[in-house]
Amino acid sequence: MSEKFQAVVIGGGPGGYVCAIRLAQLGLKTACIESRGSLGGTCLNVGCIPSKSLLNLSEEFHKVKGLAKKGIEIENVKLNLDKMMKSKDKAVTVLTKGVEFLLKKNKVTYFKGHGSFKSKNEISIKDDQNKEKLIKTEKTIIASGSIPLSLPGIEIDEKIIVSSTGALKLDKVPKKMIVVGGGYIGLEMGSVWSRLGAEVQVVEFLDHITPGMDKEISLEFMKILKKQGIKFNMQNKVEKIKKNDSGAIVLTVDKDGNKNSFECDVVLIAVGRKPNTKDLNLEALGVELDEKKRIKTDKTFKTNIEDVYAIGDVIVGPMLAHKAEDEGIAVAENIVGQSGHVNYSTIPGVIYTTPEVASIGKTEEQLKENKKKYKVGKFSFMANSRAKAIDDIEGFVKILADEKTDKVLGAHIIGPHAGELIAEIGIAMEFGASAEDIARTCHAHPTFSEAVKEAALSVDKRAIHS
Numbered sequence: 359m360s361e362k363f364q365a366v367v368i369g370g371g372p373g374g375y376v377c378a379i380r381l382a383q384l385g386l387k388t389a390c391i392e393s394r395g396s397l398g399g400t401c402l403n404v405g406c407i408p409s410k411s412l413l414n415l416s417e418e419f420h421k422v423k424g425l426a427k428k429g430i431e432i433e434n435v436k437l438n439l440d441k442m443m444k445s446k447d448k449a450v451t452v453l454t455k456g457v458e459f460l461l462k463k464n465k466v467t468y469f470k471g472h473g474s475f476k477s478k479n480e481i482s483i484k485d486d487q488n489k490e491k492l493i494k495t496e497k498t499i500i501a502s503g504s505i506p507l508s509l510p511g512i513e514i515d516e517k518i519i520v521s522s523t524g525a526l527k528l529d530k531v532p533k534k535m536i537v538v539g540g541g542y543i544g545l546e547m548g549s550v551w552s553r554l555g556a557e558v559q560v561v562e563f564l565d566h567i568t569p570g571m572d573k574e575i576s577l578e579f580m581k582i583l584k585k586q587g588i589k590f591n592m593q594n595k596v597e598k599i600k601k602n603d604s605g606a607i608v609l610t611v612d613k614d615g616n617k618n619s620f621e622c623d624v625v626l627i628a629v630g631r632k633p634n635t636k637d638l639n640l641e642a643l644g645v646e647l648d649e650k651k652r653i654k655t656d657k658t659f660k661t662n663i664e665d666v667y668a669i670g671d672v673i674v675g676p677m678l679a680h681k682a683e684d685e686g687i688a689v690a691e692n693i694v695g696q697s698g699h700v701n702y703s704t705i706p707g708v709i710y711t712t713p714e715v716a717s718i719g720k721t722e723e724q725l726k727e728n729k730k731k732y733k734v735g736k737f738s739f740m741a742n743s744r745a746k747a748i749d750d751i752e753g754f755v756k757i758l759a760d761e762k763t764d765k766v767l768g769a770h771i772i773g774p775h776a777g778e779l780i781a782e783i784g785i786a787m788e789f790g791a792s793a794e795d796i797a798r799t800c801h802a803h804p805t806f807s808e809a810v811k812e813a814a815l816s817v818d819k820r821a822i823h824s
């Protein structure tokens with residue numbers, strides 16, 4: 359007899375494991391199926407966590423080398439890449455094991471194996487020996503995530519032509535690295551390898567990096583990255599990548615039809631990710647997909663098939679871990695009859711480069727397109743006392759507020775700790791705050807957060823320190 363569950367989650371990433379824990383907290387007998395052998399999904403295993411670990415370690419290495427001019431002289435600063443990678447791997451192991459503990463603590467049954475639908479209420483789990491087990495379920499939540507996208511005719515071998523997964527575990531620093539795509543992954547991983555000594559060149563299809571980001575921030579970001587030594591080849595489309603004895607040659611064509619070629623030892627393909635719906639047997643079940651092959655759901659995360667739900671990277675929306683987590687909680691609450699809900703207008707996005715880049719809500723371009731009248735408040739970190747004290751002055755805070763009501767519509771920050779500072783704006787937006795509400799809130803001195811307060815003051819043209 360197959361074991362029976364009230365809810366089964368397919369996928370143990372930030373969407374899936376969080377959803378499973380919330381379902382169990384709400385009293386449902388829950389199982390979570392994960393095929394990769396460890397929990398935490400893309401995020402913990404080959405995404406957010408290892409990339410942030412390497413971003414931090416490479417930044418420390420880079421900073422130590424620059425300390426001499428501040429009076430701290432350390433001789434013979436050397437890179438031990440092997441140790442650095444081990445340190446990153448340790449962070450991953452600690453966290454993935456931590457998720458396993460959390461599932462146990464919440465009495466979620468964890469199945470290691472590949473899950474697929476036998477029928478709407480019966481799930482097959484195949485382990486790595488291809489041994490099959492069947493379980494019964496009342497509700498199923500698909501949280502199967504996403505996988506790297508490649509370009510037509512280009513095969514990722516994770517050695518010379520790598521995705522983010524290969525870029526997180528190179529065994530030596532490449533002399534020359536070509537990064538195809540100037541988005542989140544390209545700029546984070548490009549920064550890592552540039553700081554460790556690679557000559558990094560980005561090849562980007564568009565005329566600007568980080569599409570969708572506020573243009574003023576995007577331009578400032580590119581300027582800063584250029585100063586750090588990363589080269590940009592904009593409006594270049596990759597036509598072919600030829601592997602040779604020493605690495606590869608990337609052949610591109612620019613907007614005027616000129617052909618370019620870039621020699622390198624490693625090419626990182628970072629042109630986006632695609633939903634992972636492989637071998638779930640969705641076709642047989644009749645689950646509808648959209649034009650981008652994402653699983654279609656309604657606002658409560660129900661698919662077109664009764665009792666089957668989907669969340670995270672496999673459905674529409676930004677491919678971000680916190681978005682997947684919030685959807686995991688919302689769908690669990692909806693399943694037990696509560697009113698689970700995700701506010702998509704206040705999902706922050708953060709790029710963990712130096713400086714960090716963070717945004718929430720509308721960009722200036724979106725407000726213009728929607729013909730919304732708005733005011734802008736800006737404040738530079740150059741005039742922030744904490745930033746000055748520690749010589750971390752690059753970037754600025756930009757707040758966009760409704761021209762009439764002063765309600766905060768969006769905020770964009772490039773600068774130190776931008777990823778932490780954006781949380782304040784998130785809370786403000788959730789509470790429907792005005793720029794004046796932020797400006798009249800006491801902020802500790804000397805902190806970077808005073809730059810947020812000053813930007814809010816600047817919306818009303820009354821910043822004090824600029």
Ligand code: FAD
Nearest residue numbers: 369371373393399400401405406473503670671677678679
């Ligand atoms: P995933 O995390 O992809 O998890 C899905 C899991 O389901 C996988 O472990 C997969 O093995 C499993 N699975 C799939 N099919 C089956 C099946 N049939 N049976 C059993 N198991 C299955 N986001 C951020 O918010 N911040 C960051 O800093 C950040 N950095 C990133 C860096 C990199 C290099 C990458 C690649 C991504 C990064 N992301 C970041 C994006 C983030 O990782 C994803 O948005 C997030 O992991 C999506 O969560 P998910 O649960 O929907 O899917």
Ligand code: NAD
Nearest residue numbers: 539540541542543544562563596628629630631677708709
């Ligand atoms: P992306 O969508 O962020 O960027 C892809 C870039 O590639 C874009 O600038 C695009 O114009 C460019 N591009 C597309 N086709 C191209 C071509 N043929 N030639 C040259 N350039 C081309 O995608 P990504 O960087 O691969 O990251 C995937 C997703 O993973 C992100 O969208 C994000 O959701 C998530 N992620 C998040 C973080 C974070 O939160 N810090 C970090 C890494 C990844």
